[in-house]
Amino acid sequence: MAQTAELSGVRAGLSTLPQRIILADGWTRRAIAFAAGAFGTLALPPFDFAPAMAVPMTAAVWLIDGAAIQGARFSLAPIRSAAAAGWWLGFGYFLASLWWLGAAMLVEADQFAWAIPLAVIGLPTALALFPALGFALSRLLWSSGSLRIFALAAGLGASEWLRGHILTGFPWNDFGMALAEAGPFGQAASLVGLHGLDLLAIVIFAAPATIVDRRPGQRFLSNAAAWTAAFLLLTLSAYGALRLATSGTEYVDGVALRLMQPNLPQDAKFKPENGQEILRRYLALSDRATGPGHTGVSDVTHLIWPESAFPYVLSREPQAVAAISRALQGKILITGAARVEADGSGRRGKIYNSIEVLQGDRFLAFYDKTHLVPFGEYLPLEGLLRPLGVSHLVPGVWDRGQGPRTLAAPGLPQIAPLICYEAIFPGEAAPRDKGGARPQLLLNLTNDGWFGKTIGPYQHFAQARLRAVEEGLPLIRVANTGISAIVDAYGRVIDSLPLGEEGIIDGRLPKAAGETIFARWGGGPFVVLWALFLLLALAGRWRG
Structure with missing residues (x-):
């Protein structure tokens, strides 16, 4: 009733x-x-x-x-x-x-x-x-x-x-x-x-x-x-x-950033035979003049390249490292790259999707991706699916890093590194260091070239921007095909490159804001x- x-x-x-x-x-x-x-x-x-x-x-x-x-x-x-x-x-x-x-x-x-x-x-x-x-x-x-x-x-x-x-x-x-x-x-x-x-x-x-x-x-x-x-x-x-x-945007003194967006076709990016040409393209674009105050890489302190920048393991290519060292004249390079960790016998061990920091021919620091993309970088239920012919999309067998942590680069405040997919997880973007101090910068290197000129890269960028608002931290985002940007600690876009265009961004590093309620209480x-x-x-x- x-x-x-x-x-x-x-x-x-x-x-x-x-x-x-x-x-x-x-x-x-x-x-x-x-x-x-x-x-x-x-x-x-x-x-x-x-x-x-x-x-x-x-x-x-x-x-x-x-x-x-x-x-x-x-x-x-x-x-x-x-x-x-x-x-x-x-x-x-x-x-x-x-x-x-x-x-x-x-x-x-x-x-x-x-x-x-x-x-x-x-x-x-x-x-x-x-x-x-x-x-x-x-x-x-x-x-x-x-x-x-x-x-x-x-x-x-x-x-x-x-x-x-x-x-x-x-x-x-x-x-x-x-x-x-x-x-x-x-x-x-x-x-x-x-x-x-x-x-x-x-x-x-x-x-x-x-x-x-x-x-x-x-x-x-x-x-x-x-x-x-x-x-x-x-x-x-x-x-x-x-x-x-x-809240105005204040900047870190003594930091001049250059973000390089190569817009490299995805079907060429992972072919080893393209390695030399890809490096030449990166170096030429990185040294491009954009104005009187930006005549090339000599005018910057830090150069940043996107995720998975090379179709080889950079640390095992001494000729490529030497070419980078000559071209960058001692400037700091932060780049995405595959990183190999040898086992005890000297043979190749684990391989990671990483961010590496270089100065000259020296590798100063690295971060290994922790949150891998299901079916993209690893295969869930591999023992069941692999015999059926199912494989993951990204070439190679990728291992999981040791967990979220900060990254140090000379001349920059402590960095919270985020590789691609890792930027979508609220509460995980800004891990504290061992002393409990929070990072002062979100760095997101990504390659959205897989998805072409669709709505996907716009959605990804919006989620990375939201991490900046949540944490009260500036965001530096460098993407192979876009959207690359400098974003302040309130989510405001200072400068950006659109999807599907080659180019560079020269800019300063915004300062972090005060600790937010979300950053403190999760x-x-x-x-x-x-x-x-x-x-x-x-x-x-x-x-x-």
């Missing part, structure tokens, strides 16, 4: 659009969820139309409303219905925002074209399980009033956190990225990090559902969710605007915010 009464109230009190979504069934319901998720991609880079995230979030509220009126009160049918809607919404979202992964399979199409369906469809299929779980958890906390959007935030926010941690994690295109790229709103990451932005974004962008679908007798002034969302919008906007307005603020939203969801359920 209670379910029937609720259904009658829904039919009587809702406007046409919410009613149609709530009462949709079968393939109509699936199509609505899929389309809403896909539309949410417009809130992500390079589109950055943040209001688009309101479509999947408001649809999520009404889809779970529809699940709430299916089956008996204590049956599993409503939970299964909510999970199914969450899967279809997630599938649409990830399919529309991650399709570019298929471009990597075309670099060596003769070997990997068969894997395009796995990258383009298989990964979104698997990732959609997380929104499915989030919707199911939300349904367990669901109520009929406006506070049900906090149930959505608690459930979906928890599943986004799990997506960022389970099986090494994949926090790519979190829902909170809609706020991260929305002007001053992204500064909230300095308080709560990416996963805290997830919670805030869900509440803000789901709130319109509680305004449009007002039930009989409900007054707007009693809509706690709408008022909370409005308060969050005003507070985050004021905080971000004030933080940006009161995931603590997220937990507090999640617990608050959970209590609000439980309060709504108790009232209902």
